[in-house]
Amino acid sequence: xxxxxxxxxxxxxxxxxxxxxxxxxxxxxxxxxxxxxxxxxxxxxxxxxxxxxxxxxxxxxxxxxxxxxxxxxxxxxxxxxxxxxxxxxxxxxxxxxxxxxxxxxxxxxxxxxxxxxxxxxxxxxxxxxxxxxxxxxxxxxxxxxxxxxxxxxxxxxxxxxxxxxxxxxxxxxxxxxxxxxxxxxxxxxxxxxxxxxxxxxxxxxxxxxxxxxxxxxxxxxxxxxxxxxxxxxxxxxxxxxxxxxxxxxxxxxxxxxxxxxxxxxxxxxxxxxxxxxxxxxxxxxxxxxxxxxxxxxxxxxxxxxxxxxxxxx
Amino acid sequence: xxxxxxxxxxxxxxxxxxxxxxxxxxxxxxxxxxxxxxxxxxxxxxxxxxxxxxxxxxxxxxxxxxxxxxxxxxxxxxxxxxxxxxxxxxxxxxxxxxxxxxxxxxxxxxxxxxxxxxxxxxxxxxxxxxxxxxxxxxxxxxxxxxxxxxxxxxxxxxxxxxxxxxxxxxxxxxxxxxxxxxxxxxxxxxxxxxxxxxxxxxxxxxxxxxxxxxxxxxxxxxxxxxxxxxxxxxxxxxxxxxxxxxxxxxxxxxxxxxxxxxxxxxxxxxxxxxxxxxxxxxx
Numbered sequence: 001x002x003x004x005x006x007x008x009x010x011x012x013x014x015x016x017x018x019x020x021x022x023x024x025x026x027x028x029x030x031x032x033x034x035x036x037x038x039x040x041x042x043x044x045x046x047x048x049x050x051x052x053x054x055x056x057x058x059x060x061x062x063x064x065x066x067x068x069x070x071x072x073x074x075x076x077x078x079x080x081x082x083x084x085x086x087x088x089x090x091x092x093x094x095x096x097x098x099x100x101x102x103x104x105x106x107x108x109x110x111x112x113x114x115x116x117x118x119x120x121x122x123x124x125x126x127x128x129x130x131x132x133x134x135x136x137x138x139x140x141x142x143x144x145x146x147x148x149x150x151x152x153x154x155x156x157x158x159x160x161x162x163x164x165x166x167x168x169x170x171x172x173x174x175x176x177x178x179x180x181x182x183x184x185x186x187x188x189x190x191x192x193x194x195x196x197x198x199x200x201x202x203x204x205x206x207x208x209x210x211x212x213x214x215x216x217x218x219x220x221x222x223x224x225x226x227x228x229x230x231x232x233x234x235x236x237x238x239x240x241x242x243x244x245x246x247x248x249x250x251x252x253x254x255x256x257x258x259x260x261x262x263x264x265x266x267x268x269x270x271x272x273x274x275x276x277x278x279x280x281x282x283x284x285x286x287x288x289x290x291x292x293x294x295x296x297x298x299x300x301x302x303x304x305x306x307x308x309x310x311x312x313x
Numbered sequence: 314x315x316x317x318x319x320x321x322x323x324x325x326x327x328x329x330x331x332x333x334x335x336x337x338x339x340x341x342x343x344x345x346x347x348x349x350x351x352x353x354x355x356x357x358x359x360x361x362x363x364x365x366x367x368x369x370x371x372x373x374x375x376x377x378x379x380x381x382x383x384x385x386x387x388x389x390x391x392x393x394x395x396x397x398x399x400x401x402x403x404x405x406x407x408x409x410x411x412x413x414x415x416x417x418x419x420x421x422x423x424x425x426x427x428x429x430x431x432x433x434x435x436x437x438x439x440x441x442x443x444x445x446x447x448x449x450x451x452x453x454x455x456x457x458x459x460x461x462x463x464x465x466x467x468x469x470x471x472x473x474x475x476x477x478x479x480x481x482x483x484x485x486x487x488x489x490x491x492x493x494x495x496x497x498x499x500x501x502x503x504x505x506x507x508x509x510x511x512x513x514x515x516x517x518x519x520x521x522x523x524x525x526x527x528x529x530x531x532x533x534x535x536x537x538x539x540x541x542x543x544x545x546x547x548x549x550x551x552x553x554x555x556x557x558x559x560x561x562x563x564x565x566x567x568x569x570x571x572x573x574x575x576x577x578x579x580x581x582x583x584x585x586x587x588x589x590x591x592x593x594x595x596x
Contacts, residue, residue: 024493031499032422039413039469040428046466047435050446057445064449112340115333122334128582129341132348135578135585137528139546140567143553144351147560155350158367187347192589199590248441251530255550269441269531276445277535286445293442300437 062283076287089263090271113197134191142255174264200234240303355565362560378565391548399526414477432471462536480514521588
């Protein structure tokens with residue numbers, strides 16, 4: 001048996017070699033070289049090289065204004081973690097933002113997806129409404145909310161006032177600004193996760209539910225023992241993607257608060273952008289972005305680990 | 314399925330379904346209110362937009378805000394820039410992704426696996442991480458502050474190649490071999506045999522790419538200085554810094570920025586949804 005297989009693979013290899021020397025092989029290789037070289041060159045210039053440059057620059061005190069860019073080893077990193085309170089605030093804010101916004105997003109989007117999955121009429125209509133903010137430019141969204149949250153003429157305070165509650169400068173107070181931005185971000189991109197959860201729900205066969213109903217399982221039991229476990233991969237997937245995207249949050253802060261008040265909404269990407277393009281400290285900004293890259297890498301690796309263990313059922 | 318179950322139990326089914334619709338409608342209202350407020354405010358007079366307590370429905374709707382935005386700001390230039398950049402980026406990415414996807418799916422050549430692994434690895438590095446080096450490289454190439462700066466670095470997409478490779482893999486090898494026996498050149502095979510079969514994948518990748526390009530902000534913010542080179546999101550933010558006290562103008566400009574993409578979305582809703590589900594694979 002084993003000799004047969006080995007002679008077969010040997011035969012296969014020989015055939016492949018014959019084919020590779022066959023006429024047309026040269027033409028195929030020429031095609032691959034001609035088509036792939038420009039594509040890979042673009043990847044080299046705009047992906048691989050920048051990753052290398054980022055790491056390289058992080059060891060230098062580099063500014064485009066200064067001809068002199070000395071090698072300073074790990075000092076950018078040391079400075080970031082010991083002498084830059086704004087960066088530490090940005091780390092803290094980003095983590096806080098992710099820890100609140102990601103669960104909030106999932107707690108809101110999963111029930112919406114479940115409800116959408118159960119209705120028969122108007123489904124495309126509702127789906128469109130929930131998805132609409134997700135396709136609008138985040139800058140426009142930020143400006144809309146800047147208006148809604150305006151301390152004087154904003155609708156949020158108007159509504160609170162008519163209910164007899166006090167007005168607040170939501171974006172002007174360090175205690176509330178980050179939470180206001182969380183509301184904005186979650187409102188904006190709930191639509192994505194609703195769609196992904198819906199796609200996940202549609203892969204669960206109806207027969208599972210029918211069997212459970214024959215066994216007398218009630219709605220909660222069906223959700224708890226069928227929907228939830230079978231949706232666990234989708235949920236994990238949504239969690240990781242949302243986490244990675246929220247870790248890079250930038251636009252609402254840049255447009256609405258500039259990281260203020262008192263750095264209470266400063267995030268990592270905002271700080272990188274500030275350091276690199278407002279203060280032109282590009283070596284330092286590179287070190288900060290390497291820190292971000294490592295954080296995201298850890299999250300991605302954790303994701304792979306979870307996905308592998310979950311694969312079994 | 315679950316509805317069928319509740320229907321068998323008399324009395325409760327309707328109530329449950331009604332509750333579901335009520336909850337969904339309340340949620341939809343919450344989702345739509347900010348967008349509606351934007352639209353309503355764009356028809357207000359400057360004074361009405363700032364009134365306290367806020368006015369919901371303008372007493373005398375006016376198009377003045379739109380008139381001002383369209384005449385006092387180079388709005389059409391911004392719109393044209395956005396169209397040029399998004400259309401070019403989308404067309405180029407569709408071309409390079411289908412070509413690259415075809416090659417990685419159907420050819421064997423030395424170093425293939427290494428190259429493909431490197432491509433996949435770039436998916437794990439998000440854009441903000443390479444913002445500074447990209448800026449320095451584009452500066453070296455002399456492209457800063459031009460539309461080229463917004464197009465050239467976005468001509469290839471690892472996600473696009475990955476996606477297209479999956480779709481090309483489903484095309485039978487025999488078909489390609491038969492075309493070769495008929496004497497078709499490699500380029501002819503790609504352009505006339507492979508490309509036409511990738512329609513749905515192209516629509517999905519195209520919509521996804523167009524949308525990200527249309528809404529891109531961080532890179533234009535860094536790469537563009539001149540007002541007449543700006544794309545819409547950057548221009549909108551710029552416009553807001555100049556007119557931040559004029560909510561009527563800012564909201565009218567916002568409506569003009571998001572309207573095109575909302576119209577496209579309403580026409581191609583299914584494709585958008587597919588694009589989002591597939592782009593979830595992106596990671």
